[in-house]
Amino acid sequence: MAKYLIIGGVAGGATAAARLRRLDETAQIVLLERGDYISYANCGLPYYAGGVIKERSKLFVMTPERFKATLAVEVRTGHEARSIDPAAKTVTVLDRKNGETYAEKYDALVLSPGAEPLRPPIPGIDDEAVFTLRSVPDIDAIKEHIDARRPERAVVIGAGFIGLEMAENLRERGVFVTIVEALDQVMGPIDPEMAAIVHQHIKAKGVELYLSDSVTAFERRDGRLVVRLKSGKALPCDMVILSIGVRPESKLAKEAGLELDARGAILVDSGMRTSDPSIYAVGDAVACASPLTGKPGTVPLAGPANKEARIAADNIARASGGAATGSVGYSGSIGSSIAKVFDLSVACTGLSEKVCARDKIAHDAVIVHPSSHAGYYPEAKPFSLKVVFDPASGKLLGAQAVGYEGVDKRIDVIAAFLSMGAGVEALTRFEHAYAPPFASAKDPVNYAGFVAENIRAGLTSQVRWNEVADYKAKGAFVLDVRTPEEFALGHIEGAANISNTELRSRLAEVPRDRFVLLYCGVGIRGYLAERILRQKGWSELANLAGGWKTYEAAAGVQSNEGIYRPGLAHIARARLEPVAYAEGSGMPEALAARSTQMIEVDACGLQCPGPIMRLKSEMDRAAPGSTLKVRATDPGFARDAEAWCRLTGNDLVGIDEEKGIYEATIQKSAAPSFARAANPATLGKEATLIVFSDDFDRALASFVIANGAAASGKSVTMFFTFWGLSVVKKHKAPKVGKDFMGRMFGAMLPKDASGLSLSKMNFGGIGAAMMKSRMKAKKIDQLESMMRSALAAGVRMTACQMSMDIMGVSREELMEGVEIGGVASYLDAASGANLNLFI
């Protein structure tokens, strides 16, 4: 009868014992665990502290008694292995309950001792309020501290997944959380621009974030714990969670002479054998060769620990003549992992771009920002996916995803392709289960494959968000191809704006002697524009990977230091601007007291600038002092709402975000800023456009700008002069008496807006008809409807009296709502404007 001894009774150890029993019913199996518990859910510990897992008993997947009863494994809790004698095949064991030691023999030994949290010798680290988290006793102590001491502020040091899970769960308990991370980003395994999305989310949840800073000491001052940082800052708090990484528990293995790697992890072969043929090792304590780099490394995660334990057990059983499956070799871990960070899911597999760069592995990467499922089905959520690949062979190297839904399945699919050595073309062909609530007909995984394939085929080339400054310095022409409304809400400094739909008619504005750096919202329209330019002869150009969404998130400020206000720990809502609080209330000043009305607006599903247009029209109807709560799924809405409030002078009370739905609370200002007044305070709040042209496309552009400016609260005046008068003529105008010249002009000029022609490629009206049909297909408002919207939004349309006289246009021929004015009325409007356009 063989005797198997296992050290460590949680993920790897318990799995190895259970598998061994299933393969060898005759063996004696002894499981040594120095703690009091085996097979518990370490991954669930943070959620117990947060009260999400309510019953402590739920943490225990298996008790020693049940383990013994079902598997006939001798479980010895409170028994610590102190040394191994490989030659004699014995382990010296300390029974912690009575202090006695004894020797235990083995035929095969499995080491699954795990990894311990790092506790560097920082002054004050032994303070009773500085906690690390690995085991049930650790979480018991943390939970007791929260329950009994009611901490107001906790500092979480280290923003890996355990630190972030603890941050979330402490917040769940109403504790104000400050995260301090030594790197310039959270979640080390992902790349900075993906982490930037996580930063925005953490901040939106009211968590304070310190990046590129580290702790130098813990001190006690006036009864409070103070965390001193390298930057010189001091953070008074009531508890600290230290989660700065783990170290393999390999002391036993080292003293037994087993081979270790440079970081002290136990080296194993693909059969999980250590350098001693009778000793196997699994889990957090071991280093296996990576299937991606060939180099040994540790992957301290539960999935690999369990798989390795099964393989070790199979090999042990096979060597002793027991049953075993055919698969006895471990191919190594590709590092697939996922974490919930508040409402976001953050997942990755394989190599990141930064690891490839560090290890000099040739790589390229794509970033796509599609929705979690079909945009037309309710509650489609933002989703960002990055795929890293070998540019020469197309072989997949890794992937990262951040989003609210479907993150796990996309990363799991790519992980499966990755572990099979597939290339990006496999992503383009991946056939997924599709219906609108779950995905789009083209899944984000397909999209990432398409973009990568386009790059490899030379159809597009990319610039990364962190290369933009270099390109600008070298004189690149930065071209934003989004709509003017989107451009107005934020853009790369110095960029020109020609929307992709206008680009064909405005090619002359794009220089041929400079590098052209294109970008749009997420990359798609930039790519369309790039294809136009490439086919028109431009060769020095590229599209910004991930578009404005990636750039804005990654290039902006990442941390939010100094937001903690003592005494106000329970502020539920994130604030963009500092606001006044009722002293000692613990809550923001009561909103309701100042409000006359609460209006809820659902703008979910609308794309930019839809939510802002909706906000504007609802705000116009609301009484001064009313409060609007506008909900939108467009991820740019949070910024847009902030910018809109700044422009209009309305009061942004707060922005909240939950599961991909942004809710802006805005109080209507008592004195609307878009009221016209000859007052320096109103300067810049007006916009004037002189519409001189009767070209269909130019008229269209002028109404796009006018509507956008009106939506931003500007008081807009459009002054129609000369040929531009045709734009505002009535459809089916009544017959009016005209002189000879008036009749001549009437015969030569378009009858109304429906008869306008394109400034370029009109081809006798075919071009204009094609444009209208494209607009219809793309659900872009037709010119007539834009004109109606402009009137409804309060845009003043003024027809130039002098031009009317010259062209023989009478008052009766003009659309309802068009005023007649002279140059003085234009100048009056222009005096308050900082936007004056001549079209």
Ligand code: FAD
């Ligand atoms: P462990 O599960 O740590 O077990 C080692 C055991 O060995 C310990 O109980 C220890 O007391 C015992 N031991 C050590 N030395 C001796 C000795 N000399 N004698 C006797 N007993 C000994 N991974 C994920 O994949 N997803 C997650 O969401 C996730 N969340 C986590 C959350 C937390 C808070 C923590 C702490 C870990 C989390 N992990 C997660 C990591 C995962 O739990 C580990 O990778 C996994 O448990 C490793 O298994 P192991 O058997 O190597 O070590």
